[in-house]
Amino acid sequence: TAVAERAQRQTDGTIFVPKAVQRIFALENTLSAIGSTRRAVELPGRIIPDPDAAGYVQTAVGGRLAPPPGGFPRLGAAVKAGDVLAYVTPPVQAIDASDMRQRQGELDQQIAIVERRIARWEPLATAGAVTRTQLEEARLELKGLNDRRAALDRVRREPEALVASVSGIVADGVPVAGQIAQTNAIVFQIVDPTRLWVEAMSFDPLDSLTQASAVTAGGTTLPLAFRGAGFADRGQAIPVHFAITGDTKGIRTGQFVTAVAATGETTSGLAVPRSAVVRGSDGQAQVFDHVSAERFVPRPVRTAPLDGDRLLILAGVEPGRRIVMQGAPLLDNVR
Template sequence: MRVLSASALRTALLAFGLWAGAPTLAVAHEGHDHGNEAQAPAAATAPRSTSSTDALELVAIVRSGRLAVFLDRVGTNEPVTDAVVRAETPDGSLTASPMPDGSYAVDAHWSLHPGEHEVLFTVTAAGSTDMFPVTLTVREAPPPKSEAGVSAWASGLAAAHDFQRHLKEADPLPLAIGSTGFLLGIAVTLLMKGRRYLPATALVALIVALAFAPRAFAGEGHGHGSAPGSQTTLMAAPAPAGQDLARRQPDGSIFVPKPTQRVLAVRTVVTSSDIMRRTVELPGRIVPDPSASGVVQSSVGGRLSPPESGIFPRLGTRVRKGEVLAYVTPPVQAVDASDMRQRQGELDQQIAVTERRVERYRKLAPGGAVSQVQLEDAQAELKGLLDRRAALDTIRQQPEALKAPVDGVIAEATAVAGQMASPGVQVFQIVDPTRLWIEALSFDALTGGQHATARLADGRMLRLAYMGAGLADRSQAVPMHFAVEGAPSELRTGQFVTVLAATDAQQKGLALPRMSVVRGGNGQSIVYEHTAPERFEPREVRVEPLDAGQVLVVSGLAAGKRIVTQGAELLNQVR
């Protein structure tokens, strides 16, 4: 009988251990909750209404007892900030006040009461007056939700569910808890056999206390319901009044509130069909205008030295035509130096003889022994010898001055003090940054004089003027030259661009700015149509290049649609 009691006691202790560990497991794993949770309310928008005419569209939004009015142009979605807006409200006639964000505000205490409210807006802008009737529907606030506590039976089922799940996942924690319960049962059995009833009773009481203790604790972020018989009211957090968030609708369209459109600076254009010339994209690079640029080279080899200022011109330095940029001192070889010294000696000897003859003739000329003609001939001979002697000294000492051939900016400079410059090697390159060309390579025969534009890597556009095309192929392509009209100062020679040149072929389509076309999730080109004041719908299109700033929509879009031209990339990120 004692053995049966001990076995029963061990079984009971094991059950207690498992039951005590099950609630702990229920609160231990992450992201699991067995109580009733208050469901988060769906995002709500503030009460709003719209009205439009052929030129303007108006959106009225109620927020906390005030009425915000947004007035935009229909074609471009540009805000109208200089209008006079009057509102006929249930409280009487009021004049809207302009706000810093470009909207207009009207006190609307009547909007605090649920129901439908009729408001008539009279807008005066640019000398014309329009009327915009709207109906604002203010709904009643939803009642707070309350839920009863979870029964002990549901809590027990949840604990059993967690215990089974941990066993299936081979979690060692249930085995550890079972082993602990088994060891505690053996300990109680040994104490009972030794007739130590008091320690055994204390151990059983401790086990029971530990079994019920986990009920009082729950991990952070986990709930297990309320105790039986208790009534707990869970209040769902109310949605913020007037919450306006841009979001994508289930049908793929995008709801963008007017305040968000102002922040994103969304602009639109009404499409129109036209016949456009086809364009081709040509690779090109920026080159200097040959008439406004030049290179500085040495005609004779020699050693470079800086000009009188002592500093070589740096990159980006503006120079004037004829300005000395550097000096080249030609080297004198040993043989040449010997010949020059010999020649100088001969000239010095001839000069000495001629000087004595001139001096003698000068003394004899007054007495008539020597004619004046002989004296003048001797003096001329002496002057010629002196000039030849001075020229030899100049050849040995005077360096060659390297001067700027044109006005411009130093684009390349390789001058270093003491460097030996070879004849015909470029030392400086001078470029006029306001006169640049683009050299493009065309693989098709294009008619000269066609309209062309260029697109930089950052998307900026350059207007080009056709200058000419070569007759000789270069890498199986024909070089074409275009002059950049109004070249920006940050352009650099050698910079790569994409030239878009028009051809004689024509095609019908819709012209849109390049920034209007974005890539969808499937890689398809899409544009966003402004179908309602706060609604945009994506449209898949097929486009072809038109010029550096525009594309030609050849399919997927009809004329007369309002298409987003600015902010399309931001709209494409709304989820």
């Protein structure tokens, strides 16, 4: 009948699941066996850029922002090291402008004097009244004065070019033409999306980390490689850095993750997928024991993290039990 083919939770807490429904749920189980493994710890963390593959574009002096010929690069745009991303024109104060005009006037006067001297000496040098050396020195003096005058003009007109320090994509920064940027203001942040790290926080010193992985909120597992741990506390915790060694597609900086790191200590228990452990109505972690062909019994367990994909059952299941490894959340929803 239709009732016989429906999964039901019995009054004693066991779950009756007909074979047809088991195939729909795609249930899989395996015999429990206790084994030894390295102890793991869970650490809260977040995604950060690789320090060697990220950089800021900052203003050395304050001024008005202007776009390069192609316009400002927008969020997500790819840039290369050395690309000009923006220009900043520092304002000229009234006292500075007055000093510069005075310097320009003095240089113009000196240039005019030297030009007239050269004009007088050129015919005299032909006649031998003035040595050729004196005439060449006057011409060199005129060239130096003109160079100083041109440099003074460039100081007033040339803006500072803001150049990309590394190659990557624009992760942050939305400048607007005409915007006034303060000194040391961050205009752009550039990140290489293929080189990302995880910064985790540990409240206990961690030594000899062998394996590590991270789990995102969506359940994606990221393989990690240990890079180092801080010596100074940050908010009563020790920062620990890992590099993501796998694919970083869909990962963004600032994203929160849970890092699972294996230590040098060993412990024993039953390794199961994280999906095999569910939370009961009382919040207790539990797994499902396949006791007969169509009966499943929830077993409260005590677990510890093992890696990004598995948990270690420390107590609650004896060896030789058939534990459901796939489909446990569906069984937990049976009423």
